[in-house]
Amino acid sequence: MHDPLISVPGYSLRRAANATGAELSARLAPLGLRQSVVSVLILIGANPGVTASAIGRQLDIQRANMAPLLKRLEDAGLIKRLPLDGKSLGLDLTGDGQDKLKQARAVIDDFEAEILSRIPAEHRAHFLPALEALWR
Amino acid sequence: MHDPLISVPGYSLRRAANATGAELSARLAPLGLRQSVVSVLILIGANPGVTASAIGRQLDIQRANMAPLLKRLEDAGLIKRLPLDGKSLGLDLTGDGQDKLKQARAVIDDFEAEILSRIPAEHRAHFLPALEALWR
DNA sequence: TATTGTTATACTCTATAACTATA
């Protein structure tokens, strides 16, 4: 079939993101984690005491969608929430949360290295700078 | 906030795809079109008489999800379906469908040129080859 | 007055299963 789409950068960008995203999700599933959850755990781990609103702004996740996500993490014993003042809650990883994050990081590190290895060497160093120009 | 994610290619890929996808969707909305619909129209336009199943395979859209999408296109008068044999239907654009596709193409061509222009010149030629290595 | 956290809700996209009819 003739397919004019395969030479369209925006389309290829979407397909590449879908393909790699699906693969990563499959690798994270055995840990009981999704990509959005892992990104939240990473940010909490790197910024102890951070608020849900601050994480949402950084990751482009609406406040309204952070609430149930954090509730599941708390119920699973991966994070704890401590009042910073009367209206804000500081987020921290529990011991279990740190262990889980460590496992997720191993999966992700492997996966990212694999992604880069699939890109021909002469294009590899250009990949991240090109992507960052499109959203940062 | 400290954010270890911004230097992770897979994460950056997802964010870049989301950002550009949202922007393109906003530009297609005035035409009453979504990205998936436009990609289907493009394939039908380039392959008159193609079947729904063949398009689904090419675009990674499930047969079950093609059905309502094509029904809406037919109800909107943009495509017509003619029996190829007892079980297959050939898809073709109507005159209105060709007009709509032409409008969509103008939007997309502008958008793709703009995307490429945002990527620093020294990285630009490496972008599509790198993406294609990840999904083709 | 703006922000935080929360609930409820709706819409899109996508995935699976099941069915009929035909190649």
Next chain:
DNA sequence: TATAGTTATAGAGTATAACAATA
């Protein structure tokens, strides 16, 4: 036996609106 088209359905992701409490 495999394929085409269809329907129904469920899950995930995401968006908006509204509310109470606090900065």
